[in-house]
Amino acid sequence: MDFEGFLKDLSSFLDKNQILLEKEDVLFYSLDRTKDFEPNGSCVVFPKSTEEVQKIVLLANQYKIPLVPSGGRTGYSGGAVATNQEVIISLSKMNRILEFDATLPAITCEAGVITKHLQEKAKEHHFYFPVDFASSYSSLIGGNIATNAGGIRVIRYGSLRNWVSGIEVVTGKGEVLNLWGKLIKNNTGYDLKQLFIGSEGTLGIITKATLLLTQIPKNTVVFLISCKNFSDVLECLKESKHHIKEILCFEVFDSSCMELVCSKHQLKNPFSNVPSDVWYVLIEAEIHQDEEIPYMDFINSIADFSIDVLYSTTESIKKGFFRFREDISEAVAMSGRFHKNDISIPISYMDQFIKNIKELVNQHYKDYQLFLFGHAGDGNIHVNLLTSYEKDINQFKKEMQEFDLQLYGMIKHYNGSISAEHGIGLLKKPYLLYTRSPQEIEYMKSIKKIFDPNNILNPGKIFDL
């Protein structure tokens, strides 16, 4: 590893302003949204073209310099942190939108385009890029693809994987691959593009992508439903799949969440006379006809499974309904020491799984309050634990590590995922065996060695070789 030689060779084709060496700047780029890691990159480079990315990767191979591909650094698993003197390769200067194609419809762009800019460009052409999430103002397209981003409308549109028509990628070996481009149908061997989607920068650096667009959802109705238990929530879900053609989201949260949000924001629970320990369901759905009461057949179908049903097609009221769900995460974070998990299991096991979590917390974590919420329609639940600031921080960390192991044990039992959306990165690397078999992990490692034989790209993320 000859960092000085590497830098010298870099300078032969990169401008001065494409290389950051100032310690403070480098530390800034060494972190994502996780707070668990010590930032420690060696420098940041900003290529402006695929050719420059390729040259950097080839040099990194030559000098055995580890690279951390970097997008908007909005991840929550440490997939983009540099902790070990890596060179951070930021795609943020490759931010051109290259082409709109009305026949697909699709937009081709460089990897450094901000999600929101892509969404806006789609809108200019009267189309919609449907993968949307809180960090759309700062996350970059390349990072979205590398992490197979999901967001709030996965039940309707799926994850980003479904919206990638083609990618251009520089592999760890330094080869440029153009995978699928603008082809909808192509059965000519293995779909290599799929490997890079969700690979967290360990196989290649995505430099360009063609992303599919769809029509803008028009009128919607939002239902807010109270159910006496989670089993009834699942019955509502099943009925919705029969009666509602286009469910945009199917969210769920428990009484604790509702009470906390109401108390933090001085909101009033919109249901009157709510029994304790209920579940709330929030459904948004497209409507196609002007009916007085949208989806009356759905409402009738859940009569036995719901305590009460509210609905609205009015923007301000819909927003009000959404606040109860959207404000949970922040409300928990404002209230004490908190611990989060973003996991998923097959939906049909969710009822039993939630009972198990509650038992566990009741028995062993009595000084924690449990908040359960998430995208029930995707089997994706956020398990949040909250305790007082008075708890010793080290004790807290120790307890939460124990809790994670117990939680992941349950997830393994139900064939679930220890990371529904956020990826493995560094944060969940120690627990990969709870969610992927030893054989799968061996195959992943072998695949890594094919595309990145010198282990240059994001070494130590997802697994150690």
Add this chain to the structure above:
Amino acid sequence: MDFEGFLKDLSSFLDKNQILLEKEDVLFYSLDRTKDFEPNGSCVVFPKSTEEVQKIVLLANQYKIPLVPSGGRTGYSGGAVATNQEVIISLSKMNRILEFDATLPAITCEAGVITKHLQEKAKEHHFYFPVDFASSYSSLIGGNIATNAGGIRVIRYGSLRNWVSGIEVVTGKGEVLNLWGKLIKNNTGYDLKQLFIGSEGTLGIITKATLLLTQIPKNTVVFLISCKNFSDVLECLKESKHHIKEILCFEVFDSSCMELVCSKHQLKNPFSNVPSDVWYVLIEAEIHQDEEIPYMDFINSIADFSIDVLYSTTESIKKGFFRFREDISEAVAMSGRFHKNDISIPISYMDQFIKNIKELVNQHYKDYQLFLFGHAGDGNIHVNLLTSYEKDINQFKKEMQEFDLQLYGMIKHYNGSISAEHGIGLLKKPYLLYTRSPQEIEYMKSIKKIFDPNNILNPGKIFDL
């Protein structure tokens, strides 16, 4: 390779009726729908469980016996033919439907379930399995997944890849992997499942799958539109993407196709006073409202791009419209010596591509008639050439080989696919470089070696190692 030893060990756990050795039977199972290969399998085995599949694969590794995974043998690329004394491993006795899950909704079944049975089971539960094609009565689910089957409604539902929630697969090494199961969200490293989808049995033998279902499409309208050239067809496509929410298919065929179908089946062209050399567009779309004229805004939007527009919501008339498209392939096959190609290119290049094909045929294949038709909405076009039975068969073969090379050269130029749906198999193996780069092919070979180090599974399909 000790075939006798292999057989003896097989007999220790397979019943007699699970092993076919009669030459005639074996030859029957040695072929798919291609006619270009000499059938030459050594025997057929019919495992009844994943464990038996695994044992067979492990034995095959031990004795170095090549295996051809076999489904309904409805493929058109020789992906399931046995030409080299391979043992055919037929999944047809693993045909149980295991579970319906109403929360996704999804059906889990063994790989040997016939497509139609799955469709019917979905219908029993008031849902729809949307991947449908002509061979649904004989093709098996495992084969559909291994070839990433498409069919007539890809523009609406995508290929089979989009409908696979999870698979169980026995790799070439003989390891059983359970990939994704019933998880909708799972970002925990590489999505290995995607590699097996479309791998034509070269990486593993799919034994079970969980397939997603959707709602049954209700009322539809069918448009039949005449356009003066292909450029106008593309304008109709673009407008349809704006104005029609749920396009179920967007098909196209040229005047030659229309005239041939009308003459073969004594049908009347439904348009009066059609100029020569027009294009016909067939669109099916879901309708949500009772309008007198569905999608009037779409019809208005294509006023400048269409000669005439017919439409109907009446079943018998819609069926009549569909016949003009559906009967083309058979009508060509009935009319002389014919040659087919199933290719795709980015839609926006289709106009120029079609001009190039026409020039090529006009200049060099004057005694052939060209028929162009296909799924224009997917960039997928069937290029058929027809000549008289009087042409010498060897001369015909030679000319068509030349034509293919010229066609594939154009496809390479436009970044297209030499096999939109049918796969590579044996038939298109010599031409893989026209559609995948040398680097991609090297990566594919390396991946093959990981999952199937002894080259036991479908050796010689897609590429030679």
